[in-house]
Amino acid sequence: MSGNFRYPEIMPPGVALLDYDNDGDLDVFVVQGRMLGKTAIERAIAPPRDVSSLRGRLFRNDLQVDTDGRRALRFTDVTGPSGIDARGYGMGAAAGDFDNDGCVDLYVTSLGANQLFRNNCNGTFTDVTKASRTESPGWSVSAAFVDVDRDGWLDLFVGHYLNYSVEANIRCFGLAGGPDYCPPHVYTPQPSVLYRNNRDGTFTNITAAAGMAAEFGPALGVSTADFNGDGWIDIYVANDGQPNQLWINQRDGTFRNTALLAGAALGAAGEAKSSMGVDAGDFDNDGDEDLFITELTGQGVDLYVNNGSGVFEEQSARAGLRQPTLPFTGFGAGWLDVDNDGLLDLFTVNGAVTQNVETTRRDPFPLQQRKQLFRNAGGGRFEEATDRGGAVLQAAEVSRGAAFGDIDNDGDVDVVVGNASGPLRLLINDVGQARHWVGVRLVGANTARDMIGARVAVVRADGSTVWRRARSDGSYGSANDPRVLAGLGGSTAPPTIRVQWPDGRTEEWRGIGIDRYTTLKEGTAK
């Protein structure tokens, strides 16, 4: 943070949850920035205690679970031994096993060249950016590993943001004349990139061939899911100040952007909003993927409710989400069943992007806002539950990335929050484990990798079904727990699990144990 109001300074950091050492618990990776321009690091607004810490960092989760179920969380910084050397101006991260060796790999997005780190399955990583041809230089924040062609290998979508360089930095001002961070429209957007996995450690840029080259905006959020229910994974891109894109997979290697007519490109009044974070989830348990998007102060959020065929209606006001979110600028966001009642709730992390001129002297980085938690009350309605979420949610910070996953393996979803010029926050959920749950890890038939994109129907004892999907993408510049966790409420009866694999085939398991995680391997259902 130079104090020179350079735009990229207010965008990171994203965070990633990934089990890099396959020990069954989630480790944490966070990107780091550095100084932009010629200002010495010692003159930063929030100078680091240790300059050498300015590189992406990997923390190993050394979770200990006692025989009585008590858990002790401890993390060890393993950046050095891991071989991850990410010293660019980090923005975000994506996680996925691109080489099908059963060990999750890491893609780091940046202002500048991105980096792909291949997991060597021995606790170390190798930078394979050049060999894999995934550098994708420019400025990108969110990326997603996604198998777009159903070949069993994860492809890679990289959302690009703006054309920016320190040399061509544009100065912007508040109305009182003081310097401030610029809005995105003063820069031109960069085209996003879709890479096809060549199954040999390399990727090919197929953006044009896929029909995605001629439409793009300043992308900040990416979520992949089967939005139109045809069994093929689609890609949703949240753009900052320009219409969002819904790339529907045409099943022939190409995509078609249907966002406008699908009703998922703009706000209810037809305005292009400053979309930041995005996540897809079935909040109304009707079997399709709905979209939640965080936006700028005064814009609220968008809740695009899917009718099952990839056609949406924006219902943030009707759902009770618009009014309480209007004062906030949201970034990381996710659907999570906080209380394991079987209904997906919402969590957003917030932080402004322009100065509050009245607080400038007291605080050189006055962009702090608190976080928000919304409980799904059923019937398409949400109620704000931030006050019940504990003091940690009230703490005002400049939050950006948020990664969602069960970090202490106790059966509920925790959150890691990345803060700009501030510490990481690990928010442990102490509510969800009070109810019953079922957790599954979905792995492939020929590889022990997480089958990102698989859909799961959890049929509960009362016959009701909740739908979840294995996903790592979503939120803002972050990577999430790929395991599927579904709340069962008070039910102790083992549910039936029906899995639709990314290649379209389905399998069903009965009598899956509750209150624990079970690995389901493709092709092994009886």
Add this chain to the structure above:
Amino acid sequence: MLAAFLLAIAGCQAPPSPREPLRQVLLPDLSRATDRVQAQLKKQYAALDEKRQHPGTSPAELAAAFGEMGKLFMAAEYRDAAEASLSNAQTLAPSDARWPYYLGHLHKARGDAVKSAAAFERARALQPDDPATLIWLANTYLDQSRSGDAERLFTQALSRDPRSIAAAVGLGRAALARSDYARAVQHLEQALALDPRAAAIHYPLALAYRGLGEMDKADAHMRQRAPGEIQPPDPLMLELEGVLESPIAYEVRGAKALDERDWKGAAVSFRRGIELAPAEASLHHKLGTALYLDGDARGAAAEFAEALRLSPHFAKAHYSLGIMLGSAGRLKDAVDHLSAAVRDDPAYVEARLRLADVLRASGQSAAALPHYEQAANIDPRLADAAFGYALALVDLGRYQPARDRLSEGIRIYPGNLAFRHALVRLLAAAPDDRVRDGHEALRLLQELTANEPRRYDVDEMMAMTLAELGRFEEAAKSQRDAIAGAERSGRPDVAKRMSDNLVRYERRQPCRTPWRGDDGPIGG
């Protein structure tokens, strides 16, 4: 303490009425404001202070002083101080609708829909038929999912002003929020009829038709949508936007005037900004733009030059000068400035594209190629970059890669017919035997003629193609049709140039120049 003192003062002038105590209003930390804004705020504050301290100040006078202070704070984005000032104005002059009205906008800017609605409600109670109040209040109700309440207010606004687009659109949005698509269509069509240029209406209208299952209409309206916001005329906010004297405030006003195509008004605002910040290069650049659009090319050039004197690496100023010089035929100078623009901002895609165009126009097609390529990489949506690259290849006699690029352009930009036209010409008349393919040219032409009106240039392409296929009589007939069409279109110069090919076809010779002289690639 201060509030109590003020109440005491007020109490000397009029019988005390039960009202809220006044809030403390202090001058906030102004260190982030420009000197001029600081001076403006301090002057207004001093005026307020004088009123506060003068025992003869009436509540109405004090309310006005607080109100004006609040407006200035609000314009400068000192929102806490603005809220306190406007609240005091409202307390002191409870019958003046301006103060709750401004408070409504202030809370709206902060995203506080509940307080915003409450303030607009107070304003409405004082002036029940003010259209702006009704519409902004209704919008806050939409934010709160109170579509019924919103609908009543929009209806009232429309009854006061049957030509209110904002009210009609609001009714449409309220109906959409209730999934009442038929009523939404009715109201939004009404709004569109009031102002067919209000392209922002097309989006909600498309969604309304989608809800009715009328997908053709939905699609047609979606194609016509454009960014924009439908707002009611708002004299009070217009007044507020004009109170602040900062360079950025004048820049914002100037930019708004540019959006409204008010070139003279824009120039006035930018000049006022320059008076406050004479060394701000971007203001000179914007003034130059306004002057150019108003027809004052000399004045524009002077402002662009001044911007560059102040900021020699200001890419936009180089770009603007480059465009002006290119239009005036000074291609070398244009190349110099456009080159400087891309040197200073390598991602400046418009500058790179225009540089490539000017290089091509000045016979430097080889030098243009990398710029077209980079422009296409920076923004693949720019069909002009891909097209320019292909035509530069034609200039250089590299017909095969040109053909491939044009074919790729047809695939990537299916709606852009320029690629098809150029490819037909190349397939029909390229000097390179390996490139020509009369049958493919005919197939493309048949697709073209099925989808677009007959024009003389299409007739000319048909003639070229038929000649390539050895069908010279038909080619000559098409060429005659093309010549007649050009003359009918008022282009006798084009008709004259086309007569050469007519002679060629009459002699049973094919065409080997895909473009006519000035109309296309220079090497063709």
